[in-house]
Amino acid sequence: MFKSKKTSEQEIIDRATELGMVFENEAKQAFEAELRQSLRLEITKELEAKVEEVETETPKQEDDKKSQTGNNESVKDSHKAPKTVVKEEVSDQRATVELTIEYGMASDDVAKLLYNHGIIDHIRDFDTYLMVHGYDQKIKTGTYIFHVNSTYKEAMKNFTN
Numbered sequence: 001m002f003k004s005k006k007t008s009e010q011e012i013i014d015r016a017t018e019l020g021m022v023f024e025n026e027a028k029q030a031f032e033a034e035l036r037q038s039l040r041l042e043i044t045k046e047l048e049a050k051v052e053e054v055e056t057e058t059p060k061q062e063d064d065k066k067s068q069t070g071n072n073e074s075v076k077d078s079h080k081a082p083k084t085v086v087k088e089e090v091s092d093q094r095a096t097v098e099l100t101i102e103y104g105m106a107s108d109d110v111a112k113l114l115y116n117h118g119i120i121d122h123i124r125d126f127d128t129y130l131m132v133h134g135y136d137q138k139i140k141t142g143t144y145i146f147h148v149n150s151t152y153k154e155a156m157k158n159f160t161n
Contacts, residue, residue: 044132047128047131047132048132050125050128051125051128051129051132051133054122054125054129054152055129055151055152055153094147094148094149095147095148096145096146096147096148097117097118097119097145097146097148098143098144098145098146099113099114099117099119099143099144099146100141100142100143100144101113101139101140101141101142101143101144101159102141103141105139105141106136106139107127107130107131107135107136107139108123108127110130110139110159111123111124111126111127111130114126114146114155117146117148118148118149119146119147119148119149119150119155120150120152120155121149125152126152126155129152129156130156133156135156135160138160139159139160140159140160140161142159144158144159145158146158
């Protein structure tokens with residue numbers, strides 16, 4: 001009646017693949033990769049929304065936010081104390097501070113340094129701003145003059161140009 005043909009294991013696997021079947025570990029890897037990508041997109045959207053919120057805050061909103069939170073972000077600088085010079089500038093009417101960004105400082109280190117000298121108002125928000133916009137990879141070492149109470153964009157321009 002029927003002549004049976006012996007099918008090799010590889011032929012069975014090939015035919016199963018053609019029909020859309022996969023090995024359990026391949027399915028697991030594909031699922032994990034899809035999940036990671038989904039999480040990355042979700043986190044990116046959240047970070048971008050936070051940055052947009054921070055960038056559009058008015059000084060009054062920032063003052064209200066500080067008074068509500070108690071401003072518990074005091075952080076000790078883990079690096080040796082940089083040379084700090086406070087100067088008054090007539091045209092801008094904001095004090096300036098001269099700070100040194102040293103080799104090996106990551107974006108969060110720079111954020112702590114700027115926060116500790118009154119340049120920015122939130123460490124995590126500024127670090128997030130740098131990461132979302134890709135500036136965390138463009139930090140240049142050197143000594144820069146910053147305005148006290150700078151916007152994130154003003155502060156970032158000093159050490160990434």
